[in-house]
Amino acid sequence: MRALFPGSFDPVTPGHQDVLRRAALLFDEVVVCVMSNSDKTGRFPIAERLDRLRATATDLSNVTVDSHTGGLLVDYCRRAGIDVVIRGVRGVSDLDYEMPMARMNHELAEVETFFIASDPTLAHISSTLVTAMSQQHRVPE
Template identity: 40%
Template structure:
């Protein structure tokens, strides 16, 4: 029997309720879901790759399915090939996401047409959530409890307390 493996890549800095929605739904589409935590220095990470992997592992513990969390620092298609994936799962929030993701899917298909990209629309209530905005709100002391789980909120608040808030004197 052929095992259908899916890859869900991202920086997950931090992992949000939106990411969790895509993970829950994506895990139902494949026999094994590999969550690929990548470095993306252009996004100014708040957490190290190791910290983000630990955070994602903790958050997905209760989700049914065969889910693994690994890091990667390569082209997505090389990572997907290494994991023997046949599917890349991507979450979409808005039209702007679609334009970028559509272009990426087209480029990825040119690199390896054996791996399909599947887009999952974020739940309507979760569509505005972006890790970048969660970090920005938290940096100014704003409430992030609607966007992340309590344990992720504690991680973010602790890190920001360590590095210092913006706008404080």
């Protein structure tokens, strides 16, 4: 079964890496996809996010990396023949946010959502935190 792990991955975090590795054990193929919205400006260019994801997945033979700009997630799923979306959740607030989208994806395209609870040791890490920490520890040029 093919599964899609979508996200902005802006940047890729240890939590993303953990969910991806665990999903790769559960599904025949996992497509990790950088989703971008043309109305939002990312911190990192899409090409850099794709490169970081490829580096993360080098030892995962059943993982491919892709990107999708504009359009609905279910449009990508239909085009790619994907029936399952993977979402990592850190806590109840993430689940509250994800549930309406999961229901809508099922209504629109019969795409199921598979929730993977985050590793508790990584649950506090967010893309915003990773970016802030990396900026504090940069060496001046």
